[in-house]
Amino acid sequence: MIRKVLIANRGEIAVRIIRACRELGLETVAVYSEVDRTALHVRHANEAYLIGKAPAVDSYLRADKLIDVARRSGADAIHPGYGFLAERPAFAEAVADAGLAFVGPPADAIAMMGEKTSARQAMIKAGVPVVPGTSGTLTDDEAVAAAKQIGFPLLIKAAAGGGGKGMRRVDDIATMRDDLAAARRESSKAFGDDSVYLEKLVVGARHIEIQVLADESGNVVHLGERECSIQRRHQKVLEECPSVAVSPELRAAMGESAVAAARAVGYVSAGTVEFLLDKDGQHHFLEMNTRLQVEHPITEFVTGVDIVKQMLRIAAGREMRLAQEEVEWGGHSIECRINAEDPFNDFMPSTGRITAHIEPSGPGVRVDSSLYVGADVSLFYDPLLAKLIVWGESRPAAILRMRRALREYRIVGVKTTIPLHQQIMDATQFISGSYDTRYLEELFSMEGGEGGFESVAAVTATLLTHRRRGEVINQLAPAGGPSAWKLFGRRRGMQP
Amino acid sequence: MKYIATVRGQDFEIDVDRHGTVVVDGEEQCVDLRPIDGAYLYSLIIDKVSYEIYVERREGAYYVLIEGEQYEVDVDQERLKKLKAFSGHTLEDEGAANIEAPMPGLVVRVLAAPGDEVSEGQGLLILEAMKMENEIRSPCDGVVQSVSVAPGAAVDKGDTLMVIENQDADADDGDEDGAAVALAEVVDGR
Numbered sequence: 001m002i003r004k005v006l007i008a009n010r011g012e013i014a015v016r017i018i019r020a021c022r023e024l025g026l027e028t029v030a031v032y033s034e035v036d037r038t039a040l041h042v043r044h045a046n047e048a049y050l051i052g053k054a055p056a057v058d059s060y061l062r063a064d065k066l067i068d069v070a071r072r073s074g075a076d077a078i079h080p081g082y083g084f085l086a087e088r089p090a091f092a093e094a095v096a097d098a099g100l101a102f103v104g105p106p107a108d109a110i111a112m113m114g115e116k117t118s119a120r121q122a123m124i125k126a127g128v129p130v131v132p133g134t135s136g137t138l139t140d141d142e143a144v145a146a147a148k149q150i151g152f153p154l155l156i157k158a159a160a161g162g163g164g165k166g167m168r169r170v171d172d173i174a175t176m177r178d179d180l181a182a183a184r185r186e187s188s189k190a191f192g193d194d195s196v197y198l199e200k201l202v203v204g205a206r207h208i209e210i211q212v213l214a215d216e217s218g219n220v221v222h223l224g225e226r227e228c229s230i231q232r233r234h235q236k237v238l239e240e241c242p243s244v245a246v247s248p249e250l251r252a253a254m255g256e257s258a259v260a261a262a263r264a265v266g267y268v269s270a271g272t273v274e275f276l277l278d279k280d281g282q283h284h285f286l287e288m289n290t291r292l293q294v295e296h297p298i299t300e301f302v303t304g305v306d307i308v309k310q311m312l313r314i315a316a317g318r319e320m321r322l323a324q325e326e327v328e329w330g331g332h333s334i335e336c337r338i339n340a341e342d343p344f345n346d347f348m349p350s351t352g353r354i355t356a357h358i359e360p361s362g363p364g365v366r367v368d369s370s371l372y373v374g375a376d377v378s379l380f381y382d383p384l385l386a387k388l389i390v391w392g393e394s395r396p397a398a399i400l401r402m403r404r405a406l407r408e409y410r411i412v413g414v415k416t417t418i419p420l421h422q423q424i425m426d427a428t429q430f431i432s433g434s435y436d437t438r439y440l441e442e443l444f445s446m447e448g449g450e451g452g453f454e455s456v457a458a459v460t461a462t463l464l465t466h467r468r469r470g471e472v473i474n475q476l477a478p479a480g481g482p483s484a485w486k487l488f489g490r491r492r493g494m495q496p
Numbered sequence: 497m498k499y500i501a502t503v504r505g506q507d508f509e510i511d512v513d514r515h516g517t518v519v520v521d522g523e524e525q526c527v528d529l530r531p532i533d534g535a536y537l538y539s540l541i542i543d544k545v546s547y548e549i550y551v552e553r554r555e556g557a558y559y560v561l562i563e564g565e566q567y568e569v570d571v572d573q574e575r576l577k578k579l580k581a582f583s584g585h586t587l588e589d590e591g592a593a594n595i596e597a598p599m600p601g602l603v604v605r606v607l608a609a610p611g612d613e614v615s616e617g618q619g620l621l622i623l624e625a626m627k628m629e630n631e632i633r634s635p636c637d638g639v640v641q642s643v644s645v646a647p648g649a650a651v652d653k654g655d656t657l658m659v660i661e662n663q664d665a666d667a668d669d670g671d672e673d674g675a676a677v678a679l680a681e682v683v684d685g686r
Contacts, residue, residue: 344559344566348599351652356533379600407563412536412550422564449565451504456547457567458501458508459520460540461558463529464551465571466497466512 002077002101002316003027006070007041009081010060011370012386013292014041017079020308029073031066033059035378040370047073054380060084063091067098077315079103083382086291087114103315105290109265113288117159117197119265123285126264128257131276131284133199140180146198147176153201156180158187165190169201202284204436205276206245207231209289210258211299211307213322214267215314221324222255223299223307228274229437230424232347237440238421240334241298244395244433245277254283261288270296270311294337294387297366301333301391332398333391336406338369339383342415343446350415351377360408364391364401377414385416395433399425423449498574503567509574554596555635593635595658597651601625605647608658612640620658623651638662 004027007014014030018041021028030045035054042048049069052059059065061084070078078095080086086104089111095102104110113119117137123130134146137159147154147170156179158166166187170179180196188194211223227243228236246254258273265288272293274286296307305327310320341347354375359367369386377385390405392398403425409418423446424430429439501508511519518527528541532548540547550561558569604622608614614634623630638660645657 345599348653351600352654355535356537410537410548412533419561419564419566426564446566451565451567453547453560453562453565454503454506454567455508455520456540456542456549456562457558457560457569458503458510458571459518459525459527459542460529460538460549460551460560461569461571462499462501462508462510463512463518463527464553464558465499469497 002312004029004046004073004075005077005079005103005312006031006066006073006075007045007079007081008060008066009079009084009086010036010039010041011381012368012384013081013294015044015370016368017081017308018044020306020312023306024309024312026312027075029069029075031060031069033380035376035380038374040372040375049073054378056084056381063088063094067094067100070095070098070100075100077101077103077312079311079315080291082291082294087289089114101315101317103269103311104292105267105269105271109267110290112265113290115160116157116287119287120197120285122264123261126260128261128264128285129283131199131202131286134197137195137197140177143180143196143198144173144176147173150198150200153203155199155201156183156196157199158183158191158193159195159197160187160191160193166196202276202278204438205278206243206436207236207274207286208243208246208254208277208283209272209274209293210254211293211296212258212262212267212271212273213305213307213310213314213320214262214269214271215320216268216317217319219320219323220259220262220267221320221322221327222258223303223305223327224251224329225254226272226293226295226298228295229435230430230440231437232440236295236337237417238334238336238424239295239298240332240395240398241302242329242332245281250281250283257283257285261285269314270307294384295335297368297387297389298333298335301366301389302329302331303327304330331391331393332395333389334398334402335387335389336402336421337384337417338386338388338409338411338421339417340377340385340414341383341417343417343420345415347417348415349379349383351379352414353377354411354413356410356412358408358410359386360388360405362405362408364398365405366390371411385411385414388421399431420446426450500572500574502570502572554598556593591662592641593638593660593662594656595620595632595634595660597623597653597655597657598630598632599623599625600653601630601651603645603647603649603651603657604629606643606645608634608640608643610640610642614638614640614660620660621645623657632657634660636660636662 005021006029007017018028028045030042030048031051032042033052033054051065078100085091087110089107092102092107092110120130121135132150153169153171156168166183168179168183170176183196184194206229208225208227210225214220225243225246227240230238261273270292272289275283276286277283300307340350342350354371354373357371357373366389371385388405390398390401392401406418406422429435497512499510501510509521518525526543530539532539536550538549552559560567601623604624606621607619615637616634618634619631620634621632623632641659641661643658
């Protein structure tokens with residue numbers, strides 16, 4: 001039984017989790033760093049505790065303080081959200097040791113999926129297709145021999161890997177030994193371990209993931225795919241559900257693989273299995289994200305399943321009230337990640353105070369956000385400010401709705417990626433759906449717009465220049481005297 | 497007052513008269529531009545067509561964001577534009593150029609001191625951001641009026657680093673503060 005949940009996170013995801021708790025009648029405990037005193041998650045929660053200074057290492061990453069706050073507040077569960085401590089097996093274990101429910105998977109499932117080679121081996125054993133490559137770590141001679149078998153291009157990956165470190169693309173056997181040496185150097189520097197393995201580089205693949213839910217009674221269901229191929233520097237920029245590349249048969253096959261992956265590690269709670277889908281329609285296991293995913297709302301829109309509520313239910317030890325054959329997919333959903341970055345200036349991070357803020361709304365629109373007027377966007381945390389999610393009865397309807405919603409969105413005070421999303425929604429290749437992970441970085445340009453508002457821009461800039469120079473003070477106050485509006489206002493002011 | 501506004505290589509001749517009538521390339525337009533947040537966001541109605549736009553002024557140019565696209569606009573008074581074309585010199589609109597940090601970063605070195613004469617394009621200071629050193633250069637010929645930062649200082653994007661007194665400043669610039677006050681009055685009185 002869970003009555004009170006501590007949310008060990010901040011920003012939009014903390015707000016999202018608090019909302020689910022409220023709807024379930026659960027009490028909520030927020031934690032905050034010194035700069036987050038007035039953040040939305042603090043204001044929405046029933047209780048709020050200061051846990052330290054702004055840098056995450058002094059606050060949101062302090063497992064000891066979080067568990068202490070849980071004790072003091074009488075919380076009986078901790079939801080880690082995503083990022084911060086969400087995928088640290090030691091934290092999940094510490095929470096369990098403190099007698100609290102961890103709203104996420106068991107520590108050993110997190111550990112198993114976090115280590116690349118062990119995850120790969122577990123998947124091979126469970127019959128989940130993986131990217132062709134070597135199963136264990138290799139000597140240079142073994143690697144060269146294996147490379148000939150796998151074929152080029154291929155990737156050398158660090159066994160301890162993560163974040164692209166120790167990862168190298170090799171196009172030719174001639175450079176193989178040099179690349180191996182370089183990858184080992186990088187890996188040893190980054191992780192203190194120079195063991196590497198090889199994977200075939202799947203060129204022109206889509207990045208497609210499957211949402212799974214598993215409970216302690218051994219029920220595992222999948223909620224279908226999310227298309228995540230629109231990426232920049234390996235970071236997802238927007239996601240859609242369903243994917244135009246996934247047929248009902250492929251969905252069933254990928255779903256089956258994902259369920260097998262979850263079962264193989266004794267998974268419980270919500271999780272996401274990431275696959276590469278190659279040009280021939282074959283899917284290959286990439287990794288499993290053992291947490292609530294940023295882009296979970298698009299699945300919620302299309303399936304009607306509230307994933308966060310399910311996580312809370314499962315953490316309380318109850319069975320899911322959801323069987324695979326009850327999962328249905330209706331319509332189409334798109335999520336745009338609104339980041340504090342300047343798309344016109346190489347995605348430079350943008351900081352500042354929000355001075356004006358208007359959220360889109362209306363039919364089929366959902367905004368998961370941490371923004372409000374007066375909020376300070378700092379360099380301490382993730383640049384993700386908000387997620388704009390829409391649903392439409394079809395993909396074209398969803399795209400049109402997203403265009404409409406983006407057009408309504410006003411965030412003033414920091415630069416955001418809203419213009420990027422507006423241009424993607426207008427791009428022929430996105431509209432056609434025929435894109436892969438290379439699209440955004442290699443084929444898309446912010447300068448690719450059609451223009452058409454040059455004269456409007458010219459008039460605006462000229463008028464502002466003119467006003468700055470003090471030649472004419474106001475369009476609306478002609479030389480004859482105060483404007484009719486002003487007079488009207490004065491007259492109204494004089495009425496009793 | 498006649499202006500030339502240049503956008504994406506296209507010149508617009510725009511005449512704004514005392515009554516606020518706007519004539520663009522010989523065609524009169526009914527223009528109503530209103531500030532929304534007092535800084536960046538504007539509502540604009542041109543001949544009954546409504547736009548909501550963001551405008552930012554940086555280094556003498558305007559950056560206008562409309563429907564997800566950014567338009568960089570250079571505005572010159574017609575006579576100055578002609579003069580520029582004639583002399584080949586750049587005349588800044590304003591008496592003083594505010595040198596602002598184009599990105600958050602760390603001041604590594606300051607290359608000019610108050611009182612120094614600097615020429616257009618001359619390096620003023622070095623700013624380190626994301627492990628890269630960036631030289632901030634003078635937009636005009638002039639004299640350094642003040643330096644607001646010292647080596648080692650962390651600056652935010654938009655922070656003033658230095659003020660350069662433009663030697664070729666034209667005479668009407670004294671009006672600028674007056675204009676801002678007057679504009680604020682009118683906006684309040686609406």
